[in-house]
Amino acid sequence: MERHIGERKETRANDPSSSSLSLCMGSSAADKFSDEPITPIGGFFLQPQMDQIIHCTMGFKNPIDIAAIKSHLKTSLLLSHPRFSSLMVRGPRGLKKWQRTSHVDVDHHVIVVHNPVTASSNFDHETAVNAYLADLSTSSGLSADKPLWEFHLLMAHNCGVFRIHHALGDGASLMSLFSESFRGAEEEEKLPALGSVGKKKNRVNGEKGWWVLLIGFVGMVWFSLIFVVEFALRSLWVCDIKTEISGGDGVELWPRKLATARFKLQDMKLVKKAVPNATINDVLVGVVSAGLSRYLDQRTPNGLPEGLRITGMAMVNLREQHRLQEQSDLMKSNSGLSWRNKFGTVLLPIYYQKSSGTDPLGYLKRAKVTMDRKKQSLEAFLSYKIGCILMTYLGAEIATWLLYRAVSNTNFVISNMLGPQEEIAVGGNPVTYLRVNTSSVPQALTMHMVSYAERADMQISVAKDIIPDPEFLAKCFEEALVDMKEAAH
Structure with a gap:
């Protein structure tokens, strides 16, 4: 079995420079928001060997309306959530922590892909999307000059791919956030019903x-x-x-x-x-x-x-x-x-x-x-x-x-x-399928x-x-x- 020879990829979430920090938040804004240290498990996912990005793929029923999706994101719980509006920085002792930013520019997080490399007459939509995800799995990661998430819109295949660093949270946290941010397709004010596991039966007394x-x-x-x-x-x-x-x-x-x-x-x-x-x-x-x-x-x-x-x-x-x-x-x-x-x-x-x-x-x-x-x-x-x-x-x-x-x-x-x-929707566009993989x-x-x-x-x-x-x-x-x-x- 032939093994690929190559150097280990660099850490995807590199520390932002002081200049990039000043662009996102001034000194007064930095003082306004309290910092929070990164948890041990979050720090594990930031190490080069185990640097992990979650890819959540959503297929859309209707053609993608970029403006509607950006508008939805701006008003959703997603952008007001501390993890999705914080930068990963290093403190005075080199310890990594989350630092809130005063403004998140959605345009820097929504990546519109009109003609992906995988778009070809030889590919059906599912194969092409999976090929795109496979490329993301080993490609360059998320820049720490901005909060550690992106939303790729694959226009040719009518789907979106959320890229979220695993240090932000686990699958249960992210699924809960998605479910509340992207309400049911038929009733925007209704929280989608979520799967559950039955309660354990009590042991017999005596x-x-x-x-x-x-x-x-x-x-x-x-x-x-x-x-x-x-x-x-x-x-x-x-x-x-x-x-x-x-x-x-x-x-x-x-x-x-x-x-x-x-x-x-x-x-x-x-x-x-x-x-x-x-x-x-x-x-x-x-x-x-x-x-x-x-x-x-x-x-x-x-x-x-x-x-x-x-x-x-x-x-x-x-x-x-x-x-x-x-x-x-x-x-x-x-x-x-x-x-x-x-x-x-x-x-x-x-x-x-x-x-x-x-x-x-x-x-x-x-x-x-x-x-x-x-x-x-x-x-x-x-x-x-x-x-x-x-x-x-x-x-x-x-x-x-x-x-x-x-x-x-x-x-x-x-x-x-x-x-x-139940069906969820992003920007009023119903989601036909929901899939997850990681880097x-x-x-x-x-x-x-x-x-x-x-x-x-x-x-x-x-x-x-x-x-x-x-x-x-x-x-x-x-x-x-x-x-x-x-x-x-």
């Missing part, structure tokens, strides 16, 4: 209930301890056996390709009913496990050992309420829901099984067992706290090296974000699924010299869900 609690506590301690040990080993040297989807150190610099797997939420809900107490996340992990097994069957003619472990990382929202909150709730610093990066990661093992002759629902059953153990442990919470402690007490360089090693020694990243259940990471495969208006689209980003055919991989995932649906009937 003697049996105490035994259940005791067993649950022992399980929590055991599975949490296993995670701490495994995470430490992954940060040093432990990794899986190399397969056709394995990435590693430096792969974040390699060229990318994107493809989209499309699912119906109704199909996923039907499949989850086939296994008692299963969730949509269980179904997603089962689909990924089945799809990767199907893909590896095609890419590995000599076959792989049955039950081969392939370890990924899954993102977990750590807020007390797993539903998407209104923006007013997220901004309360003492509510536990405050605006910041508040998510953990879990090491997610899936196991290769030959796709022929395997019960499609077997993948879901195995995924549920794995996910139940993750829920029982404190793995997501501990990963968040460990990251904060490392950044605070060991410094950014050492902490980033350790966390980067852990990421490099896994094979994929996966996340599932609950989006609006490059050391893994050769990243998968981000967002549910929106009864559909779920998963953006699949790959290092194209390792996984040259992401369209086929997307088809494997789609066919895996179809097989599960048929088996569930």
